[in-house]
Amino acid sequence: xxxxxxxxxxxxxxxxxxxxxxxxxxxxxxxxxxxxxxxxxxxxxxxxxxxxxxxxxxxxxxxxxxxxxxxxxxxxxxxxxxxxxxxxxxxxxxxxxxxxxxxxxxxxxxxxxxxxxxxxxxxxxxxxxxxxxxxxxxxxxxxxxxxxxxxxxxxxxxxxxxxxxxxxxxxxxxxxxxxxxxxxxxxxxxxxxxxxxxxxxxxxxxxxxxxxxxxxxxxxxxxxxxxxxxxxxx
Amino acid sequence: xxxxxxxxxxxxxxxxxxxxxxxxxxxxxxxxxxxxxxxxxxxxxxxxxxxxxxxxxxxxxxxxxxxxxxxxxxxxxxxxxxxxxxxxxxxxxxxxxxxxxxxxxxxxxxxxxxxxxxxxxxxxxxxxxxxxxxxxxxxxxxxxxxxxxxxxxxxxxxxxxxxxxxxxxxxxxxxxxxxxxxxxxxxxxxxxxxxxxxxxxxxxxxxxxxxxxxxxxxxxxxxxxxxxxxxxxx
Amino acid sequence: xxxxxxxxxxxxxxxxxxxxxxxxxxxxxxxxxxxxxxxxxxxxxxxxxxxxxxxxxxxxxxxxxxxxxxxxxxxxxxxxxxxxxxxxxxxxxxxxxxxxxxxxxxxxxxxxxxxxxxxxxxxxxxxxxxxxxxxxxxxxxxxxxxxxxxxxxxxxxxxxxxxxxxxxxxxxxxxxxxxxxxxxxxxxxxxxxxxxxxxxxxxxxxxxxxxxxxxxxxxxxxxxxxxxxxxxxx
Amino acid sequence: xxxxxxxxxxxxxxxxxxxxxxxxxxxxxxxxxxxxxxxxxxxxxxxxxxxxxxxxxxxxxxxxxxxxxxxxxxxxxxxxxxxxxxxxxxxxxxxxxxxxxxxxxxxxxxxxxxxxxxxxxxxxxxxxxxxxxxxxxxxxxxxxxxxxxxxxxxxxxxxxxxxxxxxxxxxxxxxxxxxxxxxxxxxxxxxxxxxxxxxxxxxxxxxxxxxxxxxxxxxxxxxxxxxxxxxxxx
Numbered sequence: 001x002x003x004x005x006x007x008x009x010x011x012x013x014x015x016x017x018x019x020x021x022x023x024x025x026x027x028x029x030x031x032x033x034x035x036x037x038x039x040x041x042x043x044x045x046x047x048x049x050x051x052x053x054x055x056x057x058x059x060x061x062x063x064x065x066x067x068x069x070x071x072x073x074x075x076x077x078x079x080x081x082x083x084x085x086x087x088x089x090x091x092x093x094x095x096x097x098x099x100x101x102x103x104x105x106x107x108x109x110x111x112x113x114x115x116x117x118x119x120x121x122x123x124x125x126x127x128x129x130x131x132x133x134x135x136x137x138x139x140x141x142x143x144x145x146x147x148x149x150x151x152x153x154x155x156x157x158x159x160x161x162x163x164x165x166x167x168x169x170x171x172x173x174x175x176x177x178x179x180x181x182x183x184x185x186x187x188x189x190x191x192x193x194x195x196x197x198x199x200x201x202x203x204x205x206x207x208x209x210x211x212x213x214x215x216x217x218x219x220x221x222x223x224x225x226x227x228x229x230x231x232x233x234x
Numbered sequence: 235x236x237x238x239x240x241x242x243x244x245x246x247x248x249x250x251x252x253x254x255x256x257x258x259x260x261x262x263x264x265x266x267x268x269x270x271x272x273x274x275x276x277x278x279x280x281x282x283x284x285x286x287x288x289x290x291x292x293x294x295x296x297x298x299x300x301x302x303x304x305x306x307x308x309x310x311x312x313x314x315x316x317x318x319x320x321x322x323x324x325x326x327x328x329x330x331x332x333x334x335x336x337x338x339x340x341x342x343x344x345x346x347x348x349x350x351x352x353x354x355x356x357x358x359x360x361x362x363x364x365x366x367x368x369x370x371x372x373x374x375x376x377x378x379x380x381x382x383x384x385x386x387x388x389x390x391x392x393x394x395x396x397x398x399x400x401x402x403x404x405x406x407x408x409x410x411x412x413x414x415x416x417x418x419x420x421x422x423x424x425x426x427x428x429x430x431x432x433x434x435x436x437x438x439x440x441x442x443x444x445x446x447x448x449x450x451x452x453x454x455x456x457x458x459x460x461x462x463x464x465x466x467x468x
Numbered sequence: 469x470x471x472x473x474x475x476x477x478x479x480x481x482x483x484x485x486x487x488x489x490x491x492x493x494x495x496x497x498x499x500x501x502x503x504x505x506x507x508x509x510x511x512x513x514x515x516x517x518x519x520x521x522x523x524x525x526x527x528x529x530x531x532x533x534x535x536x537x538x539x540x541x542x543x544x545x546x547x548x549x550x551x552x553x554x555x556x557x558x559x560x561x562x563x564x565x566x567x568x569x570x571x572x573x574x575x576x577x578x579x580x581x582x583x584x585x586x587x588x589x590x591x592x593x594x595x596x597x598x599x600x601x602x603x604x605x606x607x608x609x610x611x612x613x614x615x616x617x618x619x620x621x622x623x624x625x626x627x628x629x630x631x632x633x634x635x636x637x638x639x640x641x642x643x644x645x646x647x648x649x650x651x652x653x654x655x656x657x658x659x660x661x662x663x664x665x666x667x668x669x670x671x672x673x674x675x676x677x678x679x680x681x682x683x684x685x686x687x688x689x690x691x692x693x694x695x696x697x698x699x700x701x702x
Numbered sequence: 703x704x705x706x707x708x709x710x711x712x713x714x715x716x717x718x719x720x721x722x723x724x725x726x727x728x729x730x731x732x733x734x735x736x737x738x739x740x741x742x743x744x745x746x747x748x749x750x751x752x753x754x755x756x757x758x759x760x761x762x763x764x765x766x767x768x769x770x771x772x773x774x775x776x777x778x779x780x781x782x783x784x785x786x787x788x789x790x791x792x793x794x795x796x797x798x799x800x801x802x803x804x805x806x807x808x809x810x811x812x813x814x815x816x817x818x819x820x821x822x823x824x825x826x827x828x829x830x831x832x833x834x835x836x837x838x839x840x841x842x843x844x845x846x847x848x849x850x851x852x853x854x855x856x857x858x859x860x861x862x863x864x865x866x867x868x869x870x871x872x873x874x875x876x877x878x879x880x881x882x883x884x885x886x887x888x889x890x891x892x893x894x895x896x897x898x899x900x901x902x903x904x905x906x907x908x909x910x911x912x913x914x915x916x917x918x919x920x921x922x923x924x925x926x927x928x929x930x931x932x933x934x935x936x
Contacts, residue, residue: 060331091399092353097294100346104338108384112334119326141395149395150342150388157383161375165325167932183921198921205922212914218932219885219900220907225927230869230920401698417687432687439688446680452698453651453666454673459693464635464686528799559867560821565762568814572806576852580802587794609863617859618810622852629843629851633793 003049005074007031007067009057009114010084010106011038014184015133018203019081022211024050028079031070033057049074057084058105060113067117077118079129079214082111086151089144103147108154115162119171126170129214132159133206136179136226163223172221174213178206179228198231237283239308241265241301243291243348244318244340245272248418249367252437253315256445258284262313265304267291283308291318292339294347301351311352313363313448316345320385323378334381341385342392349396353405360404363448366393367440370413370460397457408447411460412440413468432465471517473542475499475535477525477582478552478574479506482652483601486671487549490679492518496547499538501525517542525552526573528581535585545586547597547682550579554619557612568615575619576626583630587639594638597682600627601674604647604694631691640689642681646674647696666699705751707776709733709769711759711816712786712808713740716886717835720905721783724913726752730781733772735759751776759786760807762815769819779820781831781916784813788853791846805849810856817864821873828872831916834861835908838881838928865925874923876915880908881930900933 006023008016011032020030020040029049032040037054051073055066071077086103088095111132122128138156141149156175163173181187183200192199206227213222228234240257242250245266254264254274263283266274271288285307289300305311320337322329345366356362372390375383390409397407415421417434426433440461447456462468474491476484479500488498488508497517500508505522519541523534539545554571556563579600590596606624609617624643631641649655651668660667674695681690696702708725710718713734722732722742731751734742739756753775757768773779788805790797813834824830840858843851858877865875883889885902894901908929915924930936 092349092396097343097347097350100343104342104388108338108388109331109334112380112384113331115326116331137391139391141391141393141398143395143399146346146392146395146399149391150346153391154338154342154384154388157371157373157375157387158380159375161377161380161383162326164375164936165377165380167934170932172932200921202919202921205919209914209918209922209924212911216911217904217907219902219904220911220929221932222911222927222929225924227922227924230872230874230923232869234866398702401700404698406698434687436685436687439685443680443684443688443690446677450677451670451673453668453670454677454695455698456677456693456695459690461688461690464638464640464689466635468632560817560864565811565815565818569811572810572856576806576856577799577802580848580852581799583794584799605859607859609859609861609866611863611867614814614860614863614867617863618814618856621859622806622810622856625839625841625843625851625855626848627843629845629848630794632843633845633848 003027003029004078005029005031005070005076006079006081007033007070007077008081008083009033009063009110010082011052012036013186014182015203015206016083017041018207019083019210020050022204022207023079026211029074031074031077033063033066033070057110058102060109063110063113064117067114076121076125078127079131080114080118081131081133081210082114083133084110085133088147090146091143092146095147100147100150103151104154107151108158111155111158119162119166122171123166123169128171130159130162130171130173131210131213132175134159134175134177136177138177160223167221170218172213172216172218174222175224176206176210177224177226179226179234180232182206198229201227201229237261237263238312239263239265239304239310240313240315241267241304241311242315242317243267243297243344244316245286246270247420248416249437249440250317251275252441253317253444254284256438256441257313260445263308265308265311267297267300267304291344292336294343297344297347298351301348310355310359312361313365314348314352315365315367315444316348317367318344319367322381324380325377326380329381334384337381337385338388342388345389345392353396353400356405357400357403362405364393364396364405364407365444365447366409368393368409368411370411372411394457401455404452406447406450406452406455408456409458410440410444411458413460413462414466416440432463435461435463471495471497472546473497473499473538473544474547474549475501475538475545476549476551477501477531477578478550478601479520480504481654482650483671483674484551485509486675487551487678490672490675491547494679497542499542499545501531501534501538525578526570528577531578531581532585535582544589544593546595547599548582548586549599549601549678550582551601552578553601556615558614559611560614563615568618571615571619572622576622579623579626587630587634590639591634591637596639598627598630598639598641599678599681600643602627602643602645604645606645628691635689638686640681640684640686642690643692644674644678645692645694647694647702648700650674666697669695669697705729705731706780707731707733707772707778708781708783709735709772709779710783710785711735711765711812712784712835713754714738715888716884717905717908718785719743720909721785721912724906724909725781728913731776733776733779735765735768735772759812760804762811765812765815766819769816778823778827780829781833782816782820783833783835783912784816785835786812787835790849792848793845794848797849802849802852805853806856809853810860813857813860821864821868824873825868825871830873832861832864832873832875833912833915834877836861836877836879838879840879862925869923872920874915874918874920876924877926878908878912879926879928881928881936882934884908900931903929903931
């Protein structure tokens with residue numbers, strides 16, 4: 001404790017874990033927020049620099065509670081990585097009004113709540129970083145992204161509005177357009193079981209780029225970048 | 235009655251009225267949906283081809299009710315123009331979580347509800363038109379569009395997803411990027427009181443373009459176009 | 469003669485002919501410019517309202533000569549439709565430096581030359597229309613658009629710069645993102661021989677949209693719109 | 703010699719020098735190509751790991767010659783940074799046909815020539831990096847970018863086509879959207895003499911991001927990112 005604090009909203013296996021490991025390695029204390037309250041695998045119970053919290057990013061009350069606990073336990077949040085998503089896919093007649101709303105709550109409303117809570121504190125300190133795990137679906141709709149594209153595009157333009165508002169106050173907001181399938185046990189088994197290694201984006205490499213963004217000098221900030229595996233057809 | 239039916243969600247002064255007049259002129263029966271239940275000015279009470287309904291586009295139950303009444307009274311809806319918006323502006327610390335949600339409900343959720351209700355009917359008939367009044371804010375966030383940009387971008391990528399899904403079924407979905415201030419009594423008085431005529435977009439001209447889109451041949455459909463006054467700085 | 473004048477740079481079978489027929493129908497005198505000097509099929513030799521000229525859009529001298537002849541013969545040009553393209557496709561190792569340059573000359577330099585010649589005249593008259601046949605390749609590169617995408621994107625951002633400069637002077641510049649295969653004898657035979665009717669964009673329908681753009685009221689101009697067949701996968 | 707080789711096309715004060723210093727620091731041997739044949743300031747004449755060459759990026763023959771000399775002197779090029787630009791600005795009636803062509807030759811044709819020469823070699827080796835200094839003008843035209851926007855957008859979509867073609871062969875192509883004024887003696891004196899420090903992008907920070915891109919793991923490559931100072935209004 002006493003170091004810089006990184007909160008990860010939407011912690012979990014895959015990308016969330018990669019963010020956690022990469023920022024821990026870089027010396028950050030970690031506040032991990034997830035619906036399950038999962039901890040970083042291999043983290044010692046006595047490791048007070050890694051704290052896990054149960055909260056629902058789609059529920060403002062719950063999310064505010066989680067972020068406040070991080071600050072109570074670890075101190076002011078320097079970097080927040082917004083990584084929460086429902087990632088539900090389907091055509092218009094396959095998705096429900098509830099799913100449409102839930103997707104938006106987790107992707108967009110939760111980011112709004114996070115920015116409301118942390119933005120003014122970061123503004124007062126004159127520094128802070130907000131990084132969002134985005135997707136190509138933020139740029140356009142497609143036949144199977146009836147709920148996902150609207151949720152992600154709302155998230156992206158919110159991040160864009162935040163970047164323009166908070167940048168001059170010293171807060172760096174960045175949006176990652178992740179274009180491809182992230183390599184996890186789940187995606188290997190269920191989403192793309194027969195694809196070779198090179199089909200997948202390694203989550204640790206996304207996290208490296210996120211760390212680079214978190215450390216960019218304020219005279220040359222990046223708002224948006226895309227990330228995809230070299231063999232991707234795009 | 236017996237002609238083609240055009241429903242306008244978010245009817246009101248300015249653009250809503252222009253849509254109504256233009257499509258009435260073109261022979262459509264009109265179903266006008268608004269929170270106030272306003273009727274087309276000058277419409278005879280005995281004019282059964284123009285029906286006004288009170289409903290809230292941000293409330294799915296209410297919106298479904300309104301659209302169903304249009305169909306009960308006038309028959310299947312051929313063209314729906316989605317023109318509902320809250321158009322609230324402000325920086326992060328000037329807008330509330332409630333406003334963020336309400337903006338999204340009216341702009342995006344209402345369009346989803348409309349498409350759910352009408353999309354399958356139109357698909358069965360193999361024809362139909364869904365036109366959405368959009369804005370430049372759908373493409374990017376800005377310092378004063380903390381709620382508006384996320385709402386409009388969610389609406390745009392939803393429209394985009396719908397266009398790709400419903401196009402092959404004969405339903406034309408189109409999105410208007412309206413870039414400028416629409417000429418109404420309200421905008422003249424409150425938003426841009428000292429601007430000359432040429433500063434404003436005339437709503438009747440937007441409606442003309444919408445009518446053209448509604449009548450485009452299916453071999454050459456437009457999904458998206460921008461509209462701005464010739465003197466606009468952009 | 470004595471009516472409005474429409475010049476078509478890059479006249480030929482398919483879209484060029486459709487533009488010609490549509491604008492002739494709408495009462496325009498036509499100046500047709502092409503490398504072959506082809507005339508509108510069925511045009512009476514005595515029809516002095518249709519004039520054909522041989523010129524190369526990729527050669528500034530030749531293009532200026534052709535446009536000047538149109539003005540000598542028919543009077544000031546009110547509408548110019550820039551429809552010239554090489555449409556060569558190939559990967560990096562399949563295309564030559566010469567092709568890269570020629571594509572740019574025909575798509576982009578020719579539009580610059582046209583705007584240089586006509587823009588100041590139109591500005592003096594306070595009116596004029598410049599419509600450009602564009603393509604999705606203007607927005608992004610792809611594996612087979614090594615020469616085409618750079619040529620079309622240069623053309624598009626030039627048109628965009630022209631729209632912003634000339635709009636306030638009363639000149640309407642518009643760019644059509646044509647996304648799909650145009651129905652011509654050639655594309656039917658060589659490009660997509662086994663596709664059904666609905667695969668193709670009918671050129672007459674593109675021309676209709678162009679005519680609508682040419683007649684848009686200046687309070688509500690469109691710079692860019694996309695056009696594709698309803699069944700297109702995009 | 704014997705280390706990795708980085709060629710910088712369009713070497714000069716400001717960003718070119720920053721690229722050179724950053725990649726030299728990272729252990730690269732440098733091949734510097736510029737119209738003046740300028741050397742890296744402070745480079746010892748005996749430092750055979752830094753070689754300067756006189757060539758014109760807008761002249762294919764000259765550029766091929768320069769790149770070949772780099773390879774003769776230093777060995778195969780691992781990283782090429784394409785940093786050449788004319789950066790001429792003006793409205794339609796302020797720029798000439800020659801300027802329009804020259805801008806394109808330096809920004810777009812030179813990149814094509816570079817990719818032709820190096821792409822196949824890099825493909826054979828299965829690795830290589832091509833980084834392009836881009837600009838916001840690549841995305842849209844504006845009133846003063848009549849020549850610059852078409853040149854940069856051609857460059858960007860070419861880079862995009864190259865990224866899609868060469869990525870699967872192990873070559874990383876990346877495009878930097880530099881959005882702001884780079885801090886150099888020249889821009890301080892002539893372009894923005896009264897602006898505070900924070901108005902400018904520090905070239906060394908752009909170069910850092912370029913180095914990061916050059917070292918990204920191939921499972922998570924970035925094609926495009928934007929860079930601007932934190933106080934920029936955008």
